[in-house]
Amino acid sequence: MKKESGYGFSTRAIHTGNEVDKETGAIQRPITLANSFQLPYDPTTMNWSSADGNLYTRNGGCNQKYLQQKIADLEGGEDCVVLASGVAALSGLFFALLKQGDHVIFSSVTYIAVYRLFHELFNTKFGVETTIVDTSDPANVAAAIRPNTKLIHIETPGNPTLQISDIEEIARIAHENGALLSVDNTFASPYNQRPLEFGADFTVESMTKYINGHGDAMGGAIIGKKEYLDIVRAQSQVNLGGVISPFNAWLIMRGSATLPLRMKQHNENAMALAAYLESLPCVSFVAYPGLESHPQHELARKQMSPGYGGVLSFGLKDADHDTHNRFVSNLKLILSAVSLGHDETLIVFLGEDDERQYLYPEQFSNGFFRLAVGLEDVEDLKEDIRQALEKTGLL
Ligand SMILES: *Cc1c(COP(=O)(O)O)cnc(C)c1O
Numbered sequence: 001m002k003k004e005s006g007y008g009f010s011t012r013a014i015h016t017g018n019e020v021d022k023e024t025g026a027i028q029r030p031i032t033l034a035n036s037f038q039l040p041y042d043p044t045t046m047n048w049s050s051a052d053g054n055l056y057t058r059n060g061g062c063n064q065k066y067l068q069q070k071i072a073d074l075e076g077g078e079d080c081v082v083l084a085s086g087v088a089a090l091s092g093l094f095f096a097l098l099k100q101g102d103h104v105i106f107s108s109v110t111y112i113a114v115y116r117l118f119h120e121l122f123n124t125k126f127g128v129e130t131t132i133v134d135t136s137d138p139a140n141v142a143a144a145i146r147p148n149t150k151l152i153h154i155e156t157p158g159n160p161t162l163q164i165s166d167i168e169e170i171a172r173i174a175h176e177n178g179a180l181l182s183v184d185n186t187f188a189s190p191y192n193q194r195p196l197e198f199g200a201d202f203t204v205e206s207m208t209k210y211i212n213g214h215g216d217a218m219g220g221a222i223i224g225k226k227e228y229l230d231i232v233r234a235q236s237q238v239n240l241g242g243v244i245s246p247f248n249a250w251l252i253m254r255g256s257a258t259l260p261l262r263m264k265q266h267n268e269n270a271m272a273l274a275a276y277l278e279s280l281p282c283v284s285f286v287a288y289p290g291l292e293s294h295p296q297h298e299l300a301r302k303q304m305s306p307g308y309g310g311v312l313s314f315g316l317k318d319a320d321h322d323t324h325n326r327f328v329s330n331l332k333l334i335l336s337a338v339s340l341g342h343d344e345t346l347i348v349f350l351g352e353d354d355e356r357q358y359l360y361p362e363q364f365s366n367g368f369f370r371l372a373v374g375l376e377d378v379e380d381l382k383e384d385i386r387q388a389l390e391k392t393g394l395l
Helices: 009-015 062-075 086-097 112-126 138-144 167-176 226-239 246-256 259-278 297-303 321-329 378-391
Strands: 079-083 103-107 129-133 149-155 180-184 202-206 220-224 283-287 311-316 346-350 368-372
Touching: 009 062, 009 259, 062 079, 062 202, 062 220, 062 246, 079 086, 079 226, 086 112, 086 149, 086 180, 086 202, 086 220, 086 226, 103 112, 112 129, 112 149, 129 138, 138 167, 149 167, 167 180, 220 226, 259 283, 259 311, 259 378, 311 321, 321 346, 321 378
Parallel strands: 103 129, 103 149, 149 180, 180 202
Antiparallel strands: 079 220, 202 220, 283 311, 311 368, 346 368
């Protein structure tokens, strides 16, 4: 079932990639754990590195392929490659596209692995030139362009400052200069934002987060044109080997059926908690693109709909390092753990000395929290924060 079918997002989240199993009549496709498939009569003419047929699960597994159909459809892309994790998808895309002497521009606010890959690894190991840029202003991107710029990589909303970058404008700058644009869409999920519709060449998702949604499987996806994704499959899947396990692909297939329902609740809960936190005198700032106080709220409205996702960051006024940790330890319901997009709400204290602090806005310099709002009753979440602030002596 394809998007051209005219079905809505929720219908496609349930049906695309699923079929009645021909052998058993089961109405959910089974997990195929076998790692090898029967060869034809004369196998000697086969390309052992091909990702086209059923050959060996590293060349493409059954459950991987079903999931790829769904994710391509939800992001509105021609093709999709699903790999073992979000980082496998990011590094797999970069590895396939870039070669020695190419130049990359990347956001100053990205997932930490992207910073490592471009700031420490691709540049020193492979001779790829890299420039870190505050992409919240497209003029900075335009100013960083070089004749050899091959790729611009942004994350919007960006982790952990919730900064927004203008996908349409940056895609225009990329294409005018013969470069490609990839967008990490993990914080928004395809329910709230589909970067390909704004001209991006690639969307990357950590499916570990909202798309799976239950905090029990890892996976990553790259969505874009087949001409490029065939290279990703050949180089980064078959030859680097970052393949997803059939079980994880199956779990994510199942989790993703409820993506629209869950995102509605994440959007609603995060908006309510952002407004609640902003109303508290002990809170120094709240960064959430759905708030009118977010400096790029208008841009967020333009490219995100119907909501702004479940992640926000906030700071506490006049709180020292230990006070931040005491506040977290006084929470009863909200868990201190990394990750996001789970059913349960998670919080992380990111201290004053984060190594990328120099790239964050001033208000983040006193230490701050990233709150990944879950699906609980929002009144319970508010009460948990209220009682923890009170117990910490902040309310
Ligand atoms: C978690 C995350 C990743 C990495 O995904 P993994 O599945 O953990 O490898 C990449 N980008 C963003 C924005 C993320 O939040």
